[in-house]
Amino acid sequence: ILKTLNSWFWWENIWMPINVTWAHFVDREGLVFPKPHQLYATIPYAFVLLIIRFFSERYIAMPLAKALGIKNVRRVKPQPNPVLESYFRECSKHPSQSDIQGLAKKCNCTVRLVEKWFRRRRNLEIPTVLRKFQEAFWRFSFYLTSSIAGFIFLYDKPWFYDIWQTWVGYPFQTLLPSQYWYYMAEIGFYWSLLFTLGIDNRRKASGGAHWELQLGLQGRADFMAHVIHHLAAIGLMSGSWCGNYVRLGTLVIFVHDTADFWLEAAKMFNYARWEKTCNMLFIIFSIAFFITRIILFPFWILRATLYQPTYYSTTPVIAYFLFNGQLLILQGLHLYWGYLIFKILKRFIFLK
Numbered sequence: 001i002l003k004t005l006n007s008w009f010w011w012e013n014i015w016m017p018i019n020v021t022w023a024h025f026v027d028r029e030g031l032v033f034p035k036p037h038q039l040y041a042t043i044p045y046a047f048v049l050l051i052i053r054f055f056s057e058r059y060i061a062m063p064l065a066k067a068l069g070i071k072n073v074r075r076v077k078p079q080p081n082p083v084l085e086s087y088f089r090e091c092s093k094h095p096s097q098s099d100i101q102g103l104a105k106k107c108n109c110t111v112r113l114v115e116k117w118f119r120r121r122r123n124l125e126i127p128t129v130l131r132k133f134q135e136a137f138w139r140f141s142f143y144l145t146s147s148i149a150g151f152i153f154l155y156d157k158p159w160f161y162d163i164w165q166t167w168v169g170y171p172f173q174t175l176l177p178s179q180y181w182y183y184m185a186e187i188g189f190y191w192s193l194l195f196t197l198g199i200d201n202r203r204k205a206s207g208g209a210h211w212e213l214q215l216g217l218q219g220r221a222d223f224m225a226h227v228i229h230h231l232a233a234i235g236l237m238s239g240s241w242c243g244n245y246v247r248l249g250t251l252v253i254f255v256h257d258t259a260d261f262w263l264e265a266a267k268m269f270n271y272a273r274w275e276k277t278c279n280m281l282f283i284i285f286s287i288a289f290f291i292t293r294i295i296l297f298p299f300w301i302l303r304a305t306l307y308q309p310t311y312y313s314t315t316p317v318i319a320y321f322l323f324n325g326q327l328l329i330l331q332g333l334h335l336y337w338g339y340l341i342f343k344i345l346k347r348f349i350f351l352k
Contacts, residue, residue: 010036014318015243020171025244031174036242038180042234045188046195053138053192061137065130068272072130078120083107088121133271140264142189143257149185150254153178159247163304166247167312179246186253187237194230236326243319248304252327255296259288279348286341293334302327 012021025033083106087095095118104111159165240249262285269278305324309316
């Protein structure tokens with residue numbers, strides 16, 4: 001069954017233009033092509049990024065947080081109690097009054113002690129401001145580095161200025177070393193986020209800037225929604241790698257990362273309670289978001305993926321519809337997020 005599914009998945013008619021097979025993608029005469037098996041390397045790269053994250057959060061983010069006035073609040077741990085811990089994990093974090101009375105009898109202690117235990121135990125689940133600052137710092141650092149690297153990799157490429165060049169010579173476009181590392185770093189980053197979802201801040205509502213709460217960036221984000229998002233990002237980048245849509249893929253990555261680091265910077269200053277700086281950074285983020293996601297992405301990227309391939313092939317392959325379907329869904333999300341950002345800016349400007 002697995003062999004059959006594998007043969008179906010790698011069927012040339014899904015990925016390649018007509019009369020092109022996988023045999024044509026053997027490196028030759030100075031041409032180097034992306035190979036699906038290279039994507040396995042993104043897993044160890046993800047662990048390398050986790051190591052870098054650990055040291056950057058510990059030795060850069062923590063001193064920076066202290067310099068900004070963010071204190072490391074030490075929470076009081078409840079006394080070890082297997083019965084209450086089991087109920088907390090398996091039943092409910094907010095037991096009813098009758099359940100509390102039953103647990104008090106079972107543990108041979110007062111109702112007030114049980115209530116106090118659950119209150120302290122719940123507080124341990126809430127990430128501290130310092131912890132949230134560290135996570136925002138790591139994402140800010142990666143997105144900023146990725147944006148700078150992306151610009152260095154792309155500024156001298158003809159397809160950065162003329163989007164038609166993304167299809168010239170397709171599918172026999174050679175893979176550049178910069179494109180390889182750009183893809184490996186991005187996919188590895190999303191793998192690392194996936195690996196740490198269980199220990200990272202679950203985005204619970206915990207006060208903070210009003211725009212964060214409304215956007216859902218620090219609101220009640222569903223755990224599975226994050227899993228699906230990260231897997232979708234990995235799938236889209238991996239698919240574009242296999243189909244050698246690398247030129248367009250690097251442009252898509254660059255367009256997205258250039259707005260994200262402004263948001264993470266705004267969150268960092270929000271945690272430090274630098275309100276004016278936070279608001280200014282959020283306005284810059286909003287401008288960058290509308291330029292990159294509402295203007296450049298549909299009128300530059302989607303135009304290149306939907307319209308231009310028809311000039312190079314009269315019979316679009318199945319991958320054309322798969323990738324464009326995902327990109328159109330992504331653009332739908334951009335419009336929804338843009339609507340939310342616009343509402344927040346409207347309230348910010350007119351209601352102060």
